[in-house]
Amino acid sequence: MQSAREFNFDGLVGPSHNYAGLSFGNVASFSNVKSASNPREAALQGLAKMRELAARGFAQAVMPPQARPNFRLLRRIGFTGTDAEVLARAYRESPVILACAYSASPMWTANAATVSPSADTFDGRAHFTAANLNNKLHRSEEHLQSTRTLRALFADERHFAVHQALPPTSAFGDEGAANHTRFCATHGGKGVEFFTYGRVEFDPSAPAPKKYPARQTLEASQAIARLHGLDSARTVFASQNPDVIDQGVFHNDVIAVGNGNVLFYHEQAFHDEGAVLNALRNALAGVETELTAIRVASQVVPVGDAVASYLFNSQLLTKPDGTMALVIPQECQENRAVARYLEELVASGGPVDELIHFDLRQSMRNGGGPACLRLRVALTGAESAAMHQGVIMTEALYETLVAWVGKYYRDHLEPKDLADPQLALECSAALEELSRILGLPGLYDLT
Numbered sequence: 151m152q153s154a155r156e157f158n159f160d161g162l163v164g165p166s167h168n169y170a171g172l173s174f175g176n177v178a179s180f181s182n183v184k185s186a187s188n189p190r191e192a193a194l195q196g197l198a199k200m201r202e203l204a205a206r207g208f209a210q211a212v213m214p215p216q217a218r219p220n221f222r223l224l225r226r227i228g229f230t231g232t233d234a235e236v237l238a239r240a241y242r243e244s245p246v247i248l249a250c251a252y253s254a255s256p257m258w259t260a261n262a263a264t265v266s267p268s269a270d271t272f273d274g275r276a277h278f279t280a281a282n283l284n285n286k287l288h289r290s291e292e293h294l295q296s297t298r299t300l301r302a303l304f305a306d307e308r309h310f311a312v313h314q315a316l317p318p319t320s321a322f323g324d325e326g327a328a329n330h331t332r333f334c335a336t337h338g339g340k341g342v343e344f345f346t347y348g349r350v351e352f353d354p355s356a357p358a359p360k361k362y363p364a365r366q367t368l369e370a371s372q373a374i375a376r377l378h379g380l381d382s383a384r385t386v387f388a389s390q391n392p393d394v395i396d397q398g399v400f401h402n403d404v405i406a407v408g409n410g411n412v413l414f415y416h417e418q419a420f421h422d423e424g425a426v427l428n429a430l431r432n433a434l435a436g437v438e439t440e441l442t443a444i445r446v447a448s449q450v451v452p453v454g455d456a457v458a459s460y461l462f463n464s465q466l467l468t469k470p471d472g473t474m475a476l477v478i479p480q481e482c483q484e485n486r487a488v489a490r491y492l493e494e495l496v497a498s499g500g501p502v503d504e505l506i507h508f509d510l511r512q513s514m515r516n517g518g519g520p521a522c523l524r525l526r527v528a529l530t531g532a533e534s535a536a537m538h539q540g541v542i543m544t545e546a547l548y549e550t551l552v553a554w555v556g557k558y559y560r561d562h563l564e565p566k567d568l569a570d571p572q573l574a575l576e577c578s579a580a581l582e583e584l585s586r587i588l589g590l591p592g593l594y595d596l597t
């Protein structure tokens with residue numbers, strides 16, 4: 151067995167970060183619709199998290215933002231003319247579609263792809279499948295750039311396979327790693343891959359939410375397991391609890407998180423809690439690992455508090471001494487039930503003995519917490535040497551990126567600003583310079 155480290159690839163917030171209320175079923179996105187955003191602060195909050203975790207010795211990398219606005223989308227649906235004319239007409243005729251073309255959402259890289267480390271796959275390569283995100287117009291084209299970016303970062307086909315997104319239809323609704331967790335004894339050893347879904351396309355009798363959409367289907371999760379060549383004895387599929395989707399749990403990572411042998415979850419997360427725990431225990435026995443389940447009861451933290459605080463959208467990170475830290479948003483400290491629970495958790499003598507909190511308010515206002523902002527990629531030493539090195543977070547890269555943000559980012563953006571042709575020019579100049587900083591020429595197709 152090779153040793154491996156888990157890298158967290160955090161999405162760098164783009165220069166047009168904004169609140170457009172585009173995600174029906176995501177409570178925060180809906181309630182902050184059309185409020186003013188601060189792209190500069192958003193980017194700096196994300197960078198501060200990356201810097202701190204890198205400084206603590208966690209393997210940390212940055213995933214570049216996507217080009218905005220998406221002129222290809224706007225032109226394809228009939229907005230013609232110069233770039234400035236396209237923007238003016240889209241703003242006049244359909245400001246919501248202009249907002250979709252300007253969506254901030256690629257910053258949540260947990261939705262960029264599903265990743266299976268090489269220890270789990272049939273050919274011993276790390277496999278990635280870009281998520282089609284086809285439940286929402288504003289996210290449905292992210293996979294094009296995600297595939298391009300992943301292929302630029304993980305170009306060496308001896309080590310990596312980057313699959314294109316699943317067919318973009320509701321039968322294959324796929325939201326990437328937000329509905330996927332891997333359990334293992336060590337990152338380099340064989341693991342158990344755990345897929346959660348909200349709906350089954352071809353079984354109308356399967357549980358499904360009534361009010362809000364289920365974004366992930368079983369069919370999509372199964373397709374990814376097939377593409378990655380996972381061993382069925384070490385793969386578990388589980389239905390989310392449709393009732394909690396209807397309370398704002400639009401991705402499973404809003405109500406559960408796993409790391410190593412630990413599953414930290416809310417008692418209402420799954421349709422059949424007992425069956426999920428049994429399936430995980432059995433699969434983990436095959437890799438000589440025992441599941442540690444940290445279950446949070448509704449009486450202690452009601453689902454509403456979990457959604458409001460993003461307690462479970464935390465990162466559970468293994469520290470060098472084997473204990474775990476929970477990376478939480480500041481909102482957890484501000485919610486009385488959650489703050490009290492967390493105090494008990496770290497004092498309990500269990501695996502989690504430290505809390506690391508960050509102010510991620512700009513992201514949280516769109517429904518993205520610490521876990522949404524990162525894509526986990528466990529890599530062996532040879533694999534991490536083979537990936538593109540320019541995205542690895544260092545103090546020097548942090549400082550360069552802070553200066554870059556200072557040069558290009560506005561500190562105030564309102565819906566009407568999306569029609570300003572100057573903003574589009576600022577975005578493309580910023581990304582052109584960023585691709586130089588990261589050593590990724592040709593990262594963007596800016597034609």
Ligand SMILES: NCCC[C@H](NC(=O)CCC(=O)O)C(=O)O
Pocket residue numbers: 168169170171172173176179180253254255258260261289328400401516517518519522
């Ligand atoms: N993993 C967190 C994803 C949050 C994301 N929010 C958004 O797209 C909101 C965008 C807006 O409303 O402007 C979503 O719901 O998919």
